[in-house]
Amino acid sequence: MRLAILGAGDVGRSVAELAGEYGHSVVALADSTSAVVDESGVDVAAALERKNEAGTVGDAAPEDALNADYDVLVEATPTTLGDAEPGFGHVRAALEADRHVVLANKGPVAERYDDVRALERDSDGEVRFEATVAGAIPALSTIDGVGPERVTAARGVLNGTANFILTRMAAEGPSYEHVLAEAQDLGVAEADPTFDVEGTDAALKCAILANVIHGGGYALEDVDVEGITNVPPSALELAAEDGRTVRLIGEVTADGARVGPRLVPENDALAVSGTMNIVQLETKHAGRLNISGRGAGGPETATAVLADVRRLD
Amino acid sequence: MSETGDRAHTLRLELVDEPGELLRALEPIANNGGNLLSIFHERGSLTPRGHIPVEVDLECAPHRFEQIVAALRDAGVAVIAADAERYGEAITVLLVGDLVDTDLSDTLSRLEACSSASVADLSLTDEEGTEGISSARLRLAVQSGSAAQTLETVRSIATEKDLSVVEPLVGEL
Numbered sequence: 001m002r003l004a005i006l007g008a009g010d011v012g013r014s015v016a017e018l019a020g021e022y023g024h025s026v027v028a029l030a031d032s033t034s035a036v037v038d039e040s041g042v043d044v045a046a047a048l049e050r051k052n053e054a055g056t057v058g059d060a061a062p063e064d065a066l067n068a069d070y071d072v073l074v075e076a077t078p079t080t081l082g083d084a085e086p087g088f089g090h091v092r093a094a095l096e097a098d099r100h101v102v103l104a105n106k107g108p109v110a111e112r113y114d115d116v117r118a119l120e121r122d123s124d125g126e127v128r129f130e131a132t133v134a135g136a137i138p139a140l141s142t143i144d145g146v147g148p149e150r151v152t153a154a155r156g157v158l159n160g161t162a163n164f165i166l167t168r169m170a171a172e173g174p175s176y177e178h179v180l181a182e183a184q185d186l187g188v189a190e191a192d193p194t195f196d197v198e199g200t201d202a203a204l205k206c207a208i209l210a211n212v213i214h215g216g217g218y219a220l221e222d223v224d225v226e227g228i229t230n231v232p233p234s235a236l237e238l239a240a241e242d243g244r245t246v247r248l249i250g251e252v253t254a255d256g257a258r259v260g261p262r263l264v265p266e267n268d269a270l271a272v273s274g275t276m277n278i279v280q281l282e283t284k285h286a287g288r289l290n291i292s293g294r295g296a297g298g299p300e301t302a303t304a305v306l307a308d309v310r311r312l313d
Numbered sequence: 314m315s316e317t318g319d320r321a322h323t324l325r326l327e328l329v330d331e332p333g334e335l336l337r338a339l340e341p342i343a344n345n346g347g348n349l350l351s352i353f354h355e356r357g358s359l360t361p362r363g364h365i366p367v368e369v370d371l372e373c374a375p376h377r378f379e380q381i382v383a384a385l386r387d388a389g390v391a392v393i394a395a396d397a398e399r400y401g402e403a404i405t406v407l408l409v410g411d412l413v414d415t416d417l418s419d420t421l422s423r424l425e426a427c428s429s430a431s432v433a434d435l436s437l438t439d440e441e442g443t444e445g446i447s448s449a450r451l452r453l454a455v456q457s458g459s460a461a462q463t464l465e466t467v468r469s470i471a472t473e474k475d476l477s478v479v480e481p482l483v484g485e486l
Contacts, residue, residue: 238450
């Protein structure tokens with residue numbers, strides 16, 4: 001497959017670096033200000049080196065990447081809320097040209113799922129987005145395999161930053177602010193952690209899960225969201241005394257979607273530690289399925305992106 | 314008719330699938346002053362060991378209940394759960410916020426007033442270095458099947474008093 005990759009952050013870079021191993025070629029790679037297009041195959045190493053040194057991947061304009069002769073558009077630009085632009089526009093351009101789209105950007109399928117599906121119906125291209133929910137964890141393909149109508153509930157730990165903070169607070173008892181500063185030093189939390197600790201990121205993933213399970217109709221505003229900023233160490237202590245702990249759980253049921261801190265037994269499958277994620281599915285005929293693993297990171301998320309590309313073959 | 318002061322209890326038993334077993338399990342209850350209210354005999358559903366689960370609701374004087382459980386065990390009946398309360402389930406929640414200034418005892422009595430729940434246990438800690446913020450762990454005994462309704466009550470009281478609630482996962486109570 002010939003890939004055009006939009007976004008040269010951790011995920012875009014890793015997809016570009018791993019594409020060759022999967023037998024694909026990269027015909028275009030763009031960041032927010034530049035692009036490199038080469039139909040005989042972009043020299044990925046050179047483009048990424050240039051990105052490191054000069055801050056650009058090539059001499060072309062970013063929109064040139066969309067005009068390249070590609071089979072699959074890999075959309076790995078940062079997630080945006082509301083109209084999900086510019087990601088949504090990229091999806092539209094690819095589908096209108098009858099190309100496939102693989103998303104790492106959550107925006108289009110979290111905020112405008114029904115619009116994306118409508119564009120897909122009019123296109124010969126297909127949209128896949130395994131990487132948007134819990135990184136490397138094959139959550140969506142498992143739901144697809146079971147059949148969305150046979151998945152009665154999905155819940156999980158969908159944000160590694162929030163989980164890291166809760167795990168550290170429960171283990172050592174330092175305050176939220178202390179652990180957040182530590183997480184930022186370690187690169188586990190962003191300088192602006194709002195997206196993670198207030199539950200927005202987990203809520204976007206919940207909206208996507210709800211769209212897949214219920215066949216659309218969900219956006220961020222349809223998810224009931226509460227973050228972890230109101231959970232003090234004393235609450236974690238009280239939970240621990242009782243053999244429990246607190247996790248930021250995203251949950252999709254027949255009643256809707258919600259994200260919030262929840263009490264779970266300490267040895268429960270959902271009580272994963274550190275930056276790990278888990279997705280738990282309740283199924284009609286097969287009971288409960290738990291899939292845990294790394295929910296973020298370049299090569300991890302790229303693994304999900306490239307798994308989607310393989311499914312298009 | 315029951316004497317005043319009698320309390321309702323639920324016993325979960327597991328019986329071997331043989332004739333006369335049910336009767337043998339009920340005799341120690343009657344012989345020790347227990348008044349049978351209902352018997353739910355799940356013939357269709359077997360436990361992994363091939364036993365039949367039976368749920369017995371009974372009333373007795375408070376001091377009689379332990380005697381009944383002991384007599385059942387002496388008779389070789391497997392008593393899986395003996396609830397000393399009329400409540401079949403328990404849920405645990407955390408409350409965080411200004412619990413004292415928002416009148417904790419009022420919070421508790423309003424939860425109790427919700428007929429399906431009873432506060433079984435309360436632990437409270439102050440949050441060090443944060444003025445006025447404290448956390449409480451509440452264990453609520455609830456009637457079977459009314460956990461969701463009880464959580465709804467907890468949520469609405471918490472919203473009104475500007476407290477945060479950490480709920481359990483329903484289905485994993």
